[in-house]
Each structure stands twice: as structure tokens, then as C-alpha cells.
Amino acid sequence: MANYSSFGDILIIAPLAYGVVGALRKFLDLPRRLPRGNKALNWIWVPGVLLYLGARALDVRSTNLDDAYLLLVLSVVVAVVVAVRDYRPARSLLLAVSPFLLYKLVEFVVESPTGKVPKQYDAALDTTQGFAIIWLITFIFIARSQKKQLEKERLLREEEDKAKRLIEAQNAELERLVNERTAALTHQAEELRTALTELKTTQAQLIQSEKMASLGELTAGIAHEIQNPLNFVNNFAEVSAELVTELEEEREKPDRDLELEADLLADLKQNLQKIHQHGGRAASIVRGMLEHSRASSGERVPTDLNQLADEYLRLAYHGLRAKDKSFNATLKPDFDPNLPPVEVISQDLGRVLLNLLTNAFYAVKQRQQRGETGYAPTVSVSTRRVGDQVELRVKDNGTGMPESVQAKIFQPFFTTKPTGEGTGLGLSLSYDIVTQGHGGTLAVESREGEGTEFVISLPA
Incomplete structure (x- = not known):
């Protein structure tokens, strides 16, 4: 066992103590865990130097002051370790230093003032x-x-914290991007809703415009078509007035001719029947115009398609002639006399016929204006029963259509007419009326430069 007999050993222990304490400070990370105690440990060498200087000043030549200083250092180490005992390695150091400190304390107690250990304790202390x-x-x-x-x-926690912060940053960025995208989509949705509202409004206006254009065509045709029965009514009324006058004169004569009176009454009766007949015709035309102009009721009623097709054939023809007095065309109605009444919405189907016939007359007029020799504008309408279907065909020998136009003819807003002469909704609405409103089909067959035929098929 080493036995320090000179206080000069303090000069060796002091720097060793400083180095050990410095390693302890670094090992236990005292600058962070125990900042005040860490600063105080910088002066651990001072007590040793003071003991050395004091011993020299007092001329102490044999003492165990070096053990006392070592005990002081060990006590400081134990105090520091206890102060940071929450740190697991510090608790292990406390267990490591405690037996050595106890040993040094026992040795210090049993040593003589000269630093000698009694022989009876020497072996035990060496083992300890x-x-x-x-x-x-x-x-x-x-x-x-x-x-x-x-x-x-x-380090693992730091990596995990770093990864967590990275994930949180990414989540925050994603949330920001999602919020921005949501705001953008919300704005786009608002714009789309506004655009859809405007589109629906425009669509309603265009449909109404198309209906008014159709009504205009119908009105022009009616103005000419109704003129004939009105002329008959006026003429027969005038003749009837003359017959009444002649009858009154005959009755005032003293020698009345009863046979002549009977003939006059028969003529008058016949004239009144003609007036009633043509008045009914005029009333029928007016009634058809009113039905066409008002909104569809959606109710299907048994309808004579032959009469409906013939009426709208003449109305469409006279409608075009109202715009152009020089235009003439040959009308070819070909109706199946055995065709049964078909349940349709007459005003809706009338709009379809009027649109198809107006287009047919427009096509033959366009071809006529080309000045082809021997060309005679012709528009025909025919009906026939085919199995459980009724076919209604509208045919013209006009300009015809290429296949590229036929593929688009029923699309909304597609038109071959110049700007201002068509909205491009007529055939689209007609297609919807036939297919969706009546469960039928509407097809087109055309050859460019030869003519076009539209075929309407309806359930019989």
C-alpha cells in the first residue's frame, strides 16, 4: 500500500485531481446539467495548493494532509454525482466511487499523524x-x-425528432397546398356555377328564340293559309246578302214566284254551309297556331298524322312565300289513308314537322338560286305503317348534305345556315322531342347535291 509521508505529494495529487474532475465534467456533461457546480470545479486544485503553502509556512514535515485533500476531492466528486443522480451513468459512478471513498476514509482514520498504518490493519486495508x-x-x-x-x-431520439419535425413540416406544407388547392377548386366551382347559371339562362333564351322563330314561320304561313277560307267566307257572305235582297224583292211582288223563292233559299242555304265550312277551316288554323305558341302540356292524345302533316306542309310553304313572293315549289303529299290515329303531343310534333319542312324549303330554294337548268323545287311528305311503327318522311330535292355535316346535324348549336338565319337548335330540339318525348327515332339520309330525307319513326 502506498503511504504518503510528505505533504509534497499534494502537488502531485492537485493536478491529477484537476484532470480527473475535468474528465468527470465532460463525462457527466456538467456545463449543461450543473452549470454552477461546473464553474466551481475549475478551482478544485486551489485547496491542495493552499494546504501545501500552509504546511510550508507552518513548517509541517510529517502529516497526512495529502490524504485529507484526496478525501476532499473524492467528497466533491460524490457530491457532484449525487447532484446529477437522475443521469443513469452518474448513479453508476456513485456506486463506483463510494467504496473507494469509504476505504480512504477508514485509512485516514487509522493512520498515525506521520502517515503510518498500524500493522494489524495493513493487510486488511490492502485487500480493501x-x-x-x-x-x-x-x-x-x-x-x-x-x-x-x-x-x-x-442520437436515435434526435433522428426521430428530426424525422418527426420533417414529417410535421411536410404535413404543414401539404396542408397548405391542400388549402390552396381547395380554395382554388372552390373558386373554380363558384365560377363554374356562375357559368352554368349563365349557360342555362342563355340556353333558355336560345330555346325561346328558336320557338319564337318557329312561331314566326308558322304565323307567316297562317297569314297566307287563313286568307283562302276568309276570302271564301267574304265572297259567300256577299253573294248571300244579294240572295237575301233578291228574295225580299220577290216576296214584295203581288205575283210571287214560289219556285224562284225556293231556288233562292236553297242557294242561300248552300252559301251558309260554305261559310260555315271555311269558317271552321279558319278556326282550325287559328287553334293550331295557339296550340303551337303555348307551352306543351306533355299529354299525348290520339292524333291524325295525315291531317297534321298536311297542315304544317302548307303552313311552312306559305311561311317561306311570305318572305319571298317569287319562290314556288311543288308539294307532294303522300299519306296512308289507312293510318290509325297515333298518340302524340300534337303541338310538339307540329314543331318538329315545321322545323323539318322549313329546312326542306330552305334547301330547295338554295339549290334553285344556283340557276340549274330544268330544276324544279319539290318537297314531299309521306306517312305509312311499318309493323308496329308509324313512319313520317320529309323529303326534298335540295342541296343535300355531306357525311361530315350529317354526323353533326343533331348537335346543339350546329347549323349550316349563315349567321343570323339559324341558331342551330332546331334539329337538336326536334331530335329530343321525337326520341325523349315520344320514344321514337329521327334519322337523316342525304346525298350532297341531290337532296335530303328525314325519317321519323313513332310507336303505333
């Missing part, structure tokens, strides 16, 4: 010293291993 040193070294390694483990755990 060896055990304390082995214990100290073992637990220092344990503490070092714990520190490495804690360091790995700390």
Missing part, C-alpha cells in the same frame, strides 16, 4: 484497497457503457 479499485474500474466501464447507450438513444 484492491477490491475498491477493481470495483471502481468495473463501474467506470459500466458507466461508460451506459453513457454510450444513452448517447445512441439520444
Whole structure:
């Protein structure tokens, strides 16, 4: 066992103590865990130097002051370790230093003032010293291993925290992007809703415009078509007035001719029947105009398609002639006399016929204006029963259509007419009326430069 007999050993212990304490400060990370105590440990060498200077000044030549200083250093180390005992390696160091401190304390107590240990304690203290040193070294390694483990755990936590912060940053960025995208989509949705509202309004206006254009065509045709029965009514009324006058004169004669009176009454009766007949015709035309102009009721009623087709054939023809007095065309009605009444919405189907016939007359007029020799504008309408279907065909020998136009003819807003002469909704609405409103079909067959035929098929 080493036995310090000179206080000069303090000068060796002091720097060693400073180095050990410095390693302890670094090992336990005292600048962060115990900042005030860490600063105080910078002066651990001062008590040793003061003891040395005091011993020199007092001329103390044999003492165990070096053990006292060593005990002081060990006590400080134990106090520091206790102060940071929450740190697991510090607890291991506390276990490591405690036996050595106890050994030094016992040695200090049993030593004589000259630093000698009684012989009866010498062997026991040597054994205790060896055990304390082995214990100290073992637990220092344990503490070092714990520190490495804690360091790995700390680095792992830092990586996890870094990854967590990265994920949180990414989530925040994604949330920001989602919010921006949501705001953009909401704005786009608002714009689309506004555009859809405007589109529906425009669509309603265009449909109404198309209906008014159709009504205009119908009105022009009616103005001419109704003129004939009105002329008959006026003429027969005038003739009837003359017959009444002649009858009154004959009755005032003293010698009345009863046979002549009978003939006059028969003529008058016949004229009144003609007036009633043509008045009914005029009333029928007016009634058809009113039905066409008002909104569809959606109710299907048995309808004579032959009469409906013939009426609208003449109305469409006279409608075009109202715009162009020089236009003439040959009308070819070909109706199946055995065709049964078909349940349709007459005003809707009338709009379809008027649109198809107006287009047919427009096509033959366009071809006529080309000045082809021997060309005679012709529009025909025919009906026939085909199985459980009724076919209604509208045919013209006009300009015809290429296949590229036929593929688009029923699309909304598509038109071959110049700007201002068509909205491009007529055939689209007609197609919807036939297919959706009546469960039928509307097809077109055309050859460019030869003519066009529209075929309406309806359930019989």
C-alpha cells in the first residue's frame, strides 16, 4: 500500500485531481446539467495548493494532509454525482466511487499523524484497497457503457425528432397546398356555377328564340293559309246578302214566284254551309297556331298524322312565300289513308314537322338560286305503317348534305345556315322531342347535291 509521508505529494495529487474532475465534467456533461457546480470545479486544485503553502509556512514535515485533500476531492466528486443522480451513468459512478471513498476514509482514520498504518490493519486495508479499485474500474466501464447507450438513444431520439419535425413540416406544407388547392377548386366551382347559371339562362333564351322563330314561320304561313277560307267566307257572305235582297224583292211582288223563292233559299242555304265550312277551316288554323305558341302540356292524345302533316306542309310553304313572293315549289303529299290515329303531343310534333319542312324549303330554294337548268323545287311528305311503327318522311330535292355535316346535324348549336338565319337548335330540339318525348327515332339520309330525307319513326 502506498503511504504518503510528505505533504509534497499534494502537488502531485492537485493536478491529477484537476484532470480527473475535468474528465468527470465532460463525462457527466456538467456545463449543461450543473452549470454552477461546473464553474466551481475549475478551482478544485486551489485547496491542495493552499494546504501545501500552509504546511510550508507552518513548517509541517510529517502529516497526512495529502490524504485529507484526496478525501476532499473524492467528497466533491460524490457530491457532484449525487447532484446529477437522475443521469443513469452518474448513479453508476456513485456506486463506483463510494467504496473507494469509504476505504480512504477508514485509512485516514487509522493512520498515525506521520502517515503510518498500524500493522494489524495493513493487510486488511490492502485487500480493501484492491477490491475498491477493481470495483471502481468495473463501474467506470459500466458507466461508460451506459453513457454510450444513452448517447445512441439520444442520437436515435434526435433522428426521430428530426424525422418527426420533417414529417410535421411536410404535413404543414401539404396542408397548405391542400388549402390552396381547395380554395382554388372552390373558386373554380363558384365560377363554374356562375357559368352554368349563365349557360342555362342563355340556353333558355336560345330555346325561346328558336320557338319564337318557329312561331314566326308558322304565323307567316297562317297569314297566307287563313286568307283562302276568309276570302271564301267574304265572297259567300256577299253573294248571300244579294240572295237575301233578291228574295225580299220577290216576296214584295203581288205575283210571287214560289219556285224562284225556293231556288233562292236553297242557294242561300248552300252559301251558309260554305261559310260555315271555311269558317271552321279558319278556326282550325287559328287553334293550331295557339296550340303551337303555348307551352306543351306533355299529354299525348290520339292524333291524325295525315291531317297534321298536311297542315304544317302548307303552313311552312306559305311561311317561306311570305318572305319571298317569287319562290314556288311543288308539294307532294303522300299519306296512308289507312293510318290509325297515333298518340302524340300534337303541338310538339307540329314543331318538329315545321322545323323539318322549313329546312326542306330552305334547301330547295338554295339549290334553285344556283340557276340549274330544268330544276324544279319539290318537297314531299309521306306517312305509312311499318309493323308496329308509324313512319313520317320529309323529303326534298335540295342541296343535300355531306357525311361530315350529317354526323353533326343533331348537335346543339350546329347549323349550316349563315349567321343570323339559324341558331342551330332546331334539329337538336326536334331530335329530343321525337326520341325523349315520344320514344321514337329521327334519322337523316342525304346525298350532297341531290337532296335530303328525314325519317321519323313513332310507336303505333
